[in-house]
Amino acid sequence: DTEVTQTPKHLVMGMTNKKSLKCEQHMGHRAMYWYKQKAKKPPELMFVYSYEKLSINESVPSRFSPECPNSSLLNLHLHALQPEDSALYLCASSQVSSLPLGNTIYFGEGSWLTVV
């Protein structure tokens, strides 16, 4: 079983709604990630938090707002999304290490988002 859990598994929201995706990891990792994945495509990095501070924002539109309340939790707040934002959103975590192996990313099961 994965040690990175995401809720909800499925979410349908209207373009005027405000919703949040939640992620929790139990691996003691200090880096957490949000990825977006469209059908038949590889995951695309959105945000990275390291030691609860935002480290990377890959020019993501402001309608996506990440939050890292503590080292185990990561949220993605959604507001005024567009239908093209419909995708699988994957949360992940890793150690913070200077070695590539130490930075192996472990993913959650993902949240399937549909914007109508």
Add this chain to the structure above:
Amino acid sequence: AQKITQTQPGMFVQEKEAVTLDCTYDTSDPSYGLFWYKQPSSGEMIFLIYQGSYDQQNATEGRYSLNFQKARKSANLVISASQLGDSAMYFCAMREGTGGFKTIFGAGTRLFVKA
């Protein structure tokens, strides 16, 4: 710039046979790591195996092995004794030693295991 290439969009394999999924990469960083992930239709990305650029031996994890040919910049995944549950999307990925938190992924290969 780092780059990962998977040239096989789809592969078929008979149950109980072995299959090789191709991956080539490009980087100028002497320190890097190569990863393979499996993604079933349920969506979860499952980490399978890791190979470091300085590792002398090919990585193995159960039925998975990584055929690492550094001079050719290839890191092919070999799955032995295929099972129906191996049907999934497989992604090759790379992280450079100087790349910080960025892992880049190949386009993926869809594997179909036939009974």
